[in-house]
Amino acid sequence: MAAEKTTTEGQTTGRSVLVTGGNRGIGRAIAEAFLANGDTVAITSRNGEGPAGALAVACDVTDSASVDAAFTQVEQAHGPVEVLVANAGITKDQLLLRMSEDDFTSVVDTNLTGSFRVVQRATKGMMRLKRGRIVLVSSVVGLLGSPGQVNYAASKSGLVGMARSITRELGARGITANVVAPGYIDTEMTQGLDEDLKKQYKKSIPAGRFAQPSEVADVVTWLTSDQAAYISGAVIPVDGGLGMGH
Numbered sequence: 474m475a476a477e478k479t480t481t482e483g484q485t486t487g488r489s490v491l492v493t494g495g496n497r498g499i500g501r502a503i504a505e506a507f508l509a510n511g512d513t514v515a516i517t518s519r520n521g522e523g524p525a526g527a528l529a530v531a532c533d534v535t536d537s538a539s540v541d542a543a544f545t546q547v548e549q550a551h552g553p554v555e556v557l558v559a560n561a562g563i564t565k566d567q568l569l570l571r572m573s574e575d576d577f578t579s580v581v582d583t584n585l586t587g588s589f590r591v592v593q594r595a596t597k598g599m600m601r602l603k604r605g606r607i608v609l610v611s612s613v614v615g616l617l618g619s620p621g622q623v624n625y626a627a628s629k630s631g632l633v634g635m636a637r638s639i640t641r642e643l644g645a646r647g648i649t650a651n652v653v654a655p656g657y658i659d660t661e662m663t664q665g666l667d668e669d670l671k672k673q674y675k676k677s678i679p680a681g682r683f684a685q686p687s688e689v690a691d692v693v694t695w696l697t698s699d700q701a702a703y704i705s706g707a708v709i710p711v712d713g714g715l716g717m718g719h
């Protein structure tokens with residue numbers, strides 16, 4: 474079972490935390506940050522290990538039965554999930570005219586419907602507890618748009634409506650739901666980008682650089698802290714100024 478929850482200077486520790494897509498990249502950094510905070514952390518991915526100290530559970534977010542089984546396993550080990558970070562995501566970039574219907578629906582199924590599946594499953598326990606923190610990992614592209622990413626941008630902007638509707642439905646039950654919108658973060662997802670394209674991107678980012686996954690993780694953990702208890706339905710950019718005005 475999860476460690477006893479304690480509060481030190483406004484920061485609660487010892488919570489049951491689940492991070493989807495926590496075996497690498499941003500999700501792994503988020504899991505590491507929660508572990509450092511003293512929380513009890515489970516990560517999911519289709520197959521992969523998380524950081525040392527986290528329970529790694531196999532889960533495909535496109536499959537409801539797999540999501541249900543993963544939550545049951547985490548609940549048995551750590552108790553009901555109190556903090557959910559829906560981070561698992563994919564890209565299948567293609568210009569609109571060449572994008573197949575499968576390119577579109579598979580990205581939406583993982584990024585948007587996948588988030589719905591885990592959020593719906595998590596909120597059952599959160600409603601019983603009368604508390605919970607949900608963070609949806611979107612992207613600057615969700616509000617800014619991006620050529621070749623009609624599928625990805627649609628999936629990521631959908632998360633904003635999702636978080637705001639959850640906030641309206643469950644805000645009075647001690648549950649917050651927020652969106653974090655990263656810009657360009659140095660992970661496997663962006664490492665494959667063409668070098669010239671990377672230079673072009675960096676020029677358009679006021680900060681002049683890509684970020685490290687830990688810079689997203691710090692914002693996610695803060696959003697679940699006691700200091701952020703009155704923030705819900707918000708979109709927090711972590712993008713070096715790239716998406717200003719959105």
Ligand code: NDP
Nearest residue numbers: 494498499518519533534560561562612655657658660662
């Ligand atoms: P990575 O490609 O490094 O990691 C993606 C994660 O999602 C992996 O853990 C992967 O696990 C998991 N995942 C993908 N599909 C599924 C699935 N069907 N079921 C379960 N897990 C799945 O990406 P990043 O760390 O870069 O991205 C993490 C999130 O941040 C994504 O939602 C992404 O859209 C978003 N983001 C990233 C940005 C960036 O610049 N890197 C910028 C803005 C947003 P596995 O494949 O092993 O199952």
